[in-house]
Amino acid sequence: MPKPAKNSGLKKGAAARPKPLVRAAKPERRAKAAVARGGNGAPVARVTRETEVRGTETRVERHVEPPPKPTVPDVDRTTNRGRYVYCIIRASQPLRFGHIGMDEQSPEVYTINYRDMSAVVSDVPIAPLDSTRENVLAHERVNETVMRDHTVIPMSFGTIFKTRDDIGELLRSAYDAFADVLSKMQDKLEFGLKVLWDRDEIVKAIEQEDEDIHRLKTEISSQKGSTYFARMQYGRLIDAALQQRSERYVSEFLQRLRDVSVASRVNKAIGDKMIMNAAFLVQREQEPAFDRRIKDIASNYDKLTFKYTGPWPPYNFVNIRLKLERAGQH
Secondary structure (H helix, E strand, C coil): CCCCCCCCCCCCCCCCCCCCCEEECCCCCCHHHHHHHCCCCCCCCCCCCEEEEECCEEEEECCCCCCCCCCCCCCCCCCCEEEEEEEEEECCCCCEEEECCCCCCCCEEEEEEECCEEEEEEEEECCCCCCCHHHHHHHHHHHHHHHCCCCCEECCCCCEECCHHHHHHHHHHCHHHHHHHHHHHCCEEEEEEEEEECHHHHHHHHHHHCHHHHHHHHHHHHCCCCCHHHHHHHHHHHHHHHHHHHHHHHHHHHHHHHHHCCEEEEECCCCCCEEEEEEEEEEHHHHHHHHHHHHHHHCCCCCEEEEEEEEECCHHHCCCCCCEEECCCC
């Protein structure tokens, strides 16, 4: 998941340069500390692998989004063209990743380098970029391609600079912050885990297991006349039991996944069915062990459904925020 480029060490007093459409200003100083505790990243877009486990049954789905076909630019690259930044990597030599960028006029993805730090970019028109499904998938496709061979710092969707010099200045002034994050994220991948339940099934189980709730349920069913107060008490007890059970599950799953992951982050659950929405940072070599542990946990809970996605760039565990400023603003 998003689930980001972000930063903590840009220095004041950069040399004079042409004004970009979008340029980096001084970042927030809390960035480095935020790396360790995690932060929200860019939108998680395309699922490279989605595994659903319910009880002992496992289904693995693979979704492949074909890259756009290479096209020959028919516009002047020097006119109203900016540089879209997908991610930051370590690379001292110029690299090219093929015609997989989001703009069909200039699909080639390449690097702009400063020392051993590189921004992965492609050329785009200087215009507001809509967060359409196609554009978000293109952003994620490039990050996924690059992360096969490199540790990446994923940039937030829609990060555009006007000139190569502006990107070079970003890499120079944020070099130490980027280097620190890349060192921490070396050979680490992010996986998303969602756990869902059928609320009605869980309520039925609670009614059978909890004596007070079972008694109230029976009383409501058999009582003639008003059952208002009994139903109110029953509702409060059910809500408390559901909350307690949900928290117990989440605590247990985090504990059991701790030794096969480097870090975890629990995000807000969405809807009534979801009880856990978490991201895990996993050492690349630990990926098979993490997969096995998820399936082992799921095999013991036939009333729960486990969905996990990845691998992703570390969207939830990198939090270097760039304050971006449009040209003409001071």
